[in-house]
Amino acid sequence: MQYALEISQLEKVYKGGFQALKGIDLKVKQGDFFALLGPNGAGKSTTIGIITSLVNKTKGKVSVFGHDIDKELEQAKSFLGLVPQEFNFNQFESLLTILINQAGYYGVNRKIALERAEIHLKQLELWDKRNDSARMLSGGMKRRLMIARALMHQPKVLILDEPTAGVDIELRRSMWTFLRKINKQGITIILTTHYLEEAEMLCRNIAIIDNGLIVENTDMKSLLATLDKETIILDIKTDKTVVDLKEFDSRRVDDHTLEVDVKKCQNLNQVFTQLTAQNVTVRSMRNKSNRLEELFVRLVNKEKNATTNVEPVGTI
Amino acid sequence: MQSAVNRIALKSILHKEVHRFMRIWVQTLVPPAITISLYFVIFGSLIGSRIGEMGGFDYMSFIVPGLIMMSVITNSYSNVASSFFSAKWQRNVEEMLVAPVPNWVIVAGYVGGGMIRGMLVGLIVTIISLLFVDLQIHNVWVIIATVCLTSAVFSLGGLINAIFANSFDDISIIPTFILTPLTYLGGVFYSISLLPEFWQGVSQINPIVYMVNAFRYGFLGISDVSLVAAFSVLLAFIVVLFTIAMTLITKGIGLRT
Numbered sequence: 001m002q003y004a005l006e007i008s009q010l011e012k013v014y015k016g017g018f019q020a021l022k023g024i025d026l027k028v029k030q031g032d033f034f035a036l037l038g039p040n041g042a043g044k045s046t047t048i049g050i051i052t053s054l055v056n057k058t059k060g061k062v063s064v065f066g067h068d069i070d071k072e073l074e075q076a077k078s079f080l081g082l083v084p085q086e087f088n089f090n091q092f093e094s095l096l097t098i099l100i101n102q103a104g105y106y107g108v109n110r111k112i113a114l115e116r117a118e119i120h121l122k123q124l125e126l127w128d129k130r131n132d133s134a135r136m137l138s139g140g141m142k143r144r145l146m147i148a149r150a151l152m153h154q155p156k157v158l159i160l161d162e163p164t165a166g167v168d169i170e171l172r173r174s175m176w177t178f179l180r181k182i183n184k185q186g187i188t189i190i191l192t193t194h195y196l197e198e199a200e201m202l203c204r205n206i207a208i209i210d211n212g213l214i215v216e217n218t219d220m221k222s223l224l225a226t227l228d229k230e231t232i233i234l235d236i237k238t239d240k241t242v243v244d245l246k247e248f249d250s251r252r253v254d255d256h257t258l259e260v261d262v263k264k265c266q267n268l269n270q271v272f273t274q275l276t277a278q279n280v281t282v283r284s285m286r287n288k289s290n291r292l293e294e295l296f297v298r299l300v301n302k303e304k305n306a307t308t309n310v311e312p313v314g315t316i
Numbered sequence: 317m318q319s320a321v322n323r324i325a326l327k328s329i330l331h332k333e334v335h336r337f338m339r340i341w342v343q344t345l346v347p348p349a350i351t352i353s354l355y356f357v358i359f360g361s362l363i364g365s366r367i368g369e370m371g372g373f374d375y376m377s378f379i380v381p382g383l384i385m386m387s388v389i390t391n392s393y394s395n396v397a398s399s400f401f402s403a404k405w406q407r408n409v410e411e412m413l414v415a416p417v418p419n420w421v422i423v424a425g426y427v428g429g430g431m432i433r434g435m436l437v438g439l440i441v442t443i444i445s446l447l448f449v450d451l452q453i454h455n456v457w458v459i460i461a462t463v464c465l466t467s468a469v470f471s472l473g474g475l476i477n478a479i480f481a482n483s484f485d486d487i488s489i490i491p492t493f494i495l496t497p498l499t500y501l502g503g504v505f506y507s508i509s510l511l512p513e514f515w516q517g518v519s520q521i522n523p524i525v526y527m528v529n530a531f532r533y534g535f536l537g538i539s540d541v542s543l544v545a546a547f548s549v550l551l552a553f554i555v556v557l558f559t560i561a562m563t564l565i566t567k568g569i570g571l572r573t
Contacts, residue, residue: 052414058559074318074416082414088407095484104328105415107321148409212369 002065004030004079004157004188005051010060012046012212020046022212023060030065030156033183034190035203035220039300040118043212044192045085048161052082065156078106081155083146085162091135095126095145099152106153113152119152120148123178140171147175148218157188164195200224200292210300224292231288232268234258237281245274259288318416325417326425333429334399336399338504344395345437348387352441355383356448359505365396371507371538377452380445381532382504385466387441389499389524390491392434392467396426396474397487405476419565423475423558430471438463452535458543459534465550466527470495472557479561479570503528508540 007026013019021043028034028035038044049055051062053069062069064076077255089098096117103113121127124144127135137145143163150158160179164172172195179202183189193199199206199220206223216223236243236258243252248271249261260271337344356376363376371378403409412422445451453459473490481487502524508516519525520541530546533539539546565571 049573053572054410054413056568074418077414077416080414084410086407088410089407089410090403092339097332101328102411102415104331105325105412105417106417107324109324114452153415 002030003063004028004032004065005190006061007047007051007065008061010047010050010062012043012050012055013058020212021058021060022254024209024212024214025212026207026217028157028188028190028220030188031183031186032205033179033203034188035199035206036190036192036209037196037199037206037296038192038209042209043160044209045161047209048082048084048159048190048192051159052080053077070179079156080152080289081150081153081158083150083158083160083163083167084144087146087176089142089145089149092133094133095121096130098145101259102149103152108153115153116154117148120151123290124148130297141256143167144171144175147178151182157189157190158182160192161192161197162194163191164193172198196293196296206292208296208299215299220292220296228310229261232262232271232295233264233286233288234260234275234282236275237283238279240278240280243275243278243280245271248274255302321416321432322418322421326421326428329412329417329422329425330428330432333395333399333426334432337395337422337429337433340526344391344433345440346435347442349389349444352383352387353444355379356445360448371536373536373538376449377536378507379505380449380451380532381535382502382528384438384441385463385524385528385531386499386504388434388438388463388467389470389527390494391437392430392470393474393477393495394487395433396430396471397427397461397478397481397491400426400475400478401481401484401487404481404570405484413571419562423561426475427468427471430474431467434467434471435463438467454537455534457534458530461547462527462530462534462550465547465554466531469523469527469550469557470552472554472561475561476557476564479564481570498522498524503540523553526550540570 005026005028007024009023009025010021011019011023012021022044024047026036026047036044036047046055050057051064051069053073062076064079066143067076068080091099096114099117099120100110100113104110108116117130118127121130124147126137126144126148128142129141134142134145143166147160147163163179164175167175176198179189179191189202191199191203203220205219206216207214233253235256236257243250243258245260248266251259253259259275262268262271272282359379362377363507364379367375369375369378400409403412442451472485473495477487477490501519502522503519508519508525511519526541526546526549529539529541530543533543533546
């Protein structure tokens, strides 16, 4: 199995002594759609920074398609495309100039770069703006410009650091469609995001990083399977003031809303049977929160509790 | 294969740099032309006519090579300093840092851009000078070599300044407090042979003296220093500054955390 990315015992200590990464190991398979999640300051951007050589590592190994960044940095870089969290293009240049220059840094000549720029700008609905100065674009357009820029040298691995931050839902969905499409074409995608619904929908494998450590690294299905309880919100119609559900924890939020905790060993049919028996009509239902979100909060809190429960050295 | 990539990458950086200063030509090409025209009018025509000869030439002819060199120095330096710092500030320098561009290509690209602007401004100033003086050429190869090497030295200096700079103020400190005094004391307006012996000795440690005099030799055939010394100083500065710039970029000083 060829790995698109292999990270081994990666550590980063910033000036001033802050340890952002405490020896993480990570493997991303070729062609994967991989989520790297974690709370703010967990070490996601530091990890991405080291992979893309924007951050100097303190210790450990990073290889991109088998090319060690310490020994074959240029080869490793040529496989990577980066969509950073913050806008980092020249705001005064036109979109075409930005794309053509970026392609040039990877050795793509101007003629080919122009052809690719047209393809990507059209795909990302920016072609009409090609001669505009980048500072004139909206936030969503700037994000799409950074995706187009990252694709100019046809990378094998695309790293997206919160690509949909501040993007409206319609545009976010069109970006998901685009990312799925390029992943199907063979590009390995590594995604960090705060929208856990996004990670759940798009990614096949996942790593959760917290406080500089990987606290979970598995495939999405297995992770979601560990969720032992889901809370369902039911929109109900009934004249009764009390709705009684045997063997289920439930709460009446208001006249029309009932929250029910459904354990892994239970099923929703039992809920509907009991509600029908009590002459309660269910008009609609939804999950209280995203399943991955529940697991994420649980994993991160577990780590936090473990950390706070450790007695400080030197105390009795 | 990598050499083809490097060639295209270098061309891209050079193209970007030239495109940048040409796009804002009112800020980059016009001001030096106006400033130097004022020097020609005030120091050359008005005051110069009362000074008489210097080094066997009328004062205007004497100061023209120095003034051209002054504009080359200032523009080479400020082009790289402001362009590289802007790229750092807007973070678009990361476009190059994440790409497989070797550090020497980044240095060469920015320095090349600075040299092109310096020499273009030098050419504009030379054309303007023709309105005031009949410019003679003693040795065209010395002129070309001196202007190329000098613009390379100050482009490298501007790059190092930009690497260390944390604010736009930081890229004006060196030009204001070091470059301008050294240029004015570098024999642009006078022959250092006019100075007392002690100050002649002090002037020998000012590298701009060597550059201005070598350049003046190319036009007039006179110099206060030997050409060998002048080119040795220029080459030594290029080697030292290039090594420093490469070390800083390789270590990621001011660029990588």
